[in-house]
Amino acid sequence: QVQLVESGGGRVQPGGSLTLSCAASGFSFKYTLMKWSRQAPGKEREWVGSISAAGDTILYGDSVKGRFTISRANVNNTVYLQMNSLKPEDTAVYYCGAMNVWGKGTLVTVSS
Numbered sequence: 001q002v003q004l005v006e007s008g009g010g011r012v013q014p015g016g017s018l019t020l021s022c023a024a025s026g027f028s029f030k031y032t033l034m035k036w037s038r039q040a041p042g043k044e045r046e047w048v049g050s051i052s053a054a055g056d057t058i059l060y061g062d063s064v065k066g067r068f069t070i071s072r073a074n075v076n077n078t079v080y081l082q083m084n085s086l087k088p089e090d091t092a093v094y095y096c097g098a099m100n101v102w103g104k105g106t107l108v109t110v111s112s
Contacts, residue, residue, distance in 0.1 A: 002026045002101040006094060009106030012086055020081040020106060022096030030074040032099065036081050038092035039105075048094070051079065064090075086110045 008020040022034070035050040049060040051070045058070050069082040079096055086108075093105040 002098060004096050004098060004101060004103035006096050006103045006106040009094065009108045011109040011111060013112050014086060014088060014110055016086050016110070017082070017084045018086065018108060019083065020094055020096075020108070022079045022081075022103060024077045024079065024096075024098060027098060029077040029098075034070075034072060034079040035097045036070060036079075036094060037097060037102070038090075038094045038108075040089070040092040043092075045095075046092075048081070083108070 003025045005023045006020060008018065010018065012018050031053050033050055033052055036048040037045050038048050039045040047061050048064055048068065049058065049070050051058045051072050055072050060068060067085045072079040088110050091108060091110050093107050095102045095105045
């Protein structure tokens with residue numbers, strides 16, 4: 001079955017950086033578009049971005065464009081979310097997704 005396990009969350013100061021990882025299994029990762037979303041406390045889930053199977057098409061939501069970078073390593077079935085210039089409003093649980101399945105998420109807290 002499809003399994004997605006996010007890791008790398010934690011607390012970081014405003015302006016800092018953090019990289020999330022998502023380990024995937026149970027499906028043909030190298031042929032599958034991967035995506036990231038987030039949900040801040042009390043808010044609806046927000047789409048962060050996606051990366052095509054080959055990694056040649058990457059899209060970002062407006063709120064993270066220019067600060068976040070999505071990449072993937074098909075050799076080890078992992079997708080990454082590098083987050084720079086973090087702001088308090090980036091505080092959220094971050095999820096990775098494939099097809100119609102999402103992981104359990106990892107919490108990112110941006111606070112001084």
